[in-house]
Amino acid sequence: MDLEKRVSLEIQDQVAWVTIDNPERGNALTPGMRDRLTDVFGGLNGQFEARAVVVTATGMKNFCTGADLSASRPPASRPEGAPGSAVGEVRRTMLNGQIRLMSAVLDCELPVVAAVNGTAAGVGVHLALSCDLVIMADHARFIEVFARRGLVPDGLGTWLLPRLVGLQKAKELAFFAEDIPAAEALRIGLCSRVVDADSLESAAAEWAGKLASGPTRSLMLTKA
Numbered sequence: 001m002d003l004e005k006r007v008s009l010e011i012q013d014q015v016a017w018v019t020i021d022n023p024e025r026g027n028a029l030t031p032g033m034r035d036r037l038t039d040v041f042g043g044l045n046g047q048f049e050a051r052a053v054v055v056t057a058t059g060m061k062n063f064c065t066g067a068d069l070s071a072s073r074p075p076a077s078r079p080e081g082a083p084g085s086a087v088g089e090v091r092r093t094m095l096n097g098q099i100r101l102m103s104a105v106l107d108c109e110l111p112v113v114a115a116v117n118g119t120a121a122g123v124g125v126h127l128a129l130s131c132d133l134v135i136m137a138d139h140a141r142f143i144e145v146f147a148r149r150g151l152v153p154d155g156l157g158t159w160l161l162p163r164l165v166g167l168q169k170a171k172e173l174a175f176f177a178e179d180i181p182a183a184e185a186l187r188i189g190l191c192s193r194v195v196d197a198d199s200l201e202s203a204a205a206e207w208a209g210k211l212a213s214g215p216t217r218s219l220m221l222t223k224a
Contacts, residue, residue, distance in 0.1 A: 052208040143178075143179050
């Protein structure tokens with residue numbers, strides 16, 4: 001399946017619906033899907049056809065379970081005898097990868113609604129939290145999964161979390177990597193609204209429709 005189908009863009013009634021479609025891998029993001037999402041959000045700036053955005057995923061089980069670790073890009077070419085990595089390579093990988101995606105969502109000039117249809121883990125959590133408004137299905141959950149894998153949170157997680165829940169709570173979520181059910185996410189400020197699964201699409205469409213019919217220039221400047 002090509003990237004355009006794994007990350008689709010459809011505009012209806014001035015709302016851009018961005019859908020992640022990799023269900024066999026938990027809607028995890030390959031590097032190509034991540035870059036496609038980044039381009040989609042950047043490409044919505046300056047468009048006349050869309051005035052609001054909804055980002056969601058296929059199915060009812062997973063929103064995005066993070067990076068698809070089964071997919072990787074070929075390593076960069078190196079001179080013979082060079083060390084395993086160049087100075088700053090890890091930092092550049094992060095800046096040009098997940099952080100670039102989250103920045104594209106944050107910098108999107110249209111208001112963005114996340115319709116979280118299932119489990120969001122790792123950078124999937126941060127993709128949702130980068131959006132302006134978050135609606136979760138009642139069975140959905142967030143997992144700051146990095147500590148379970150001995151990793152540092154990627155995708156602006158350590159920047160986003162303290163701003164939403166405070167420093168101490170952010171540390172708790174990152175250190176223990178426990179599941180955060182939708183009701184708890186609402187209580188601590190990680191989402192704006194929780195609805196039953198069958199109502200998620202209509203709830204997202206309702207909010208996006210209101211945003212699309214509103215003063216979008218004012219909303220853009222307020223977001224900025």
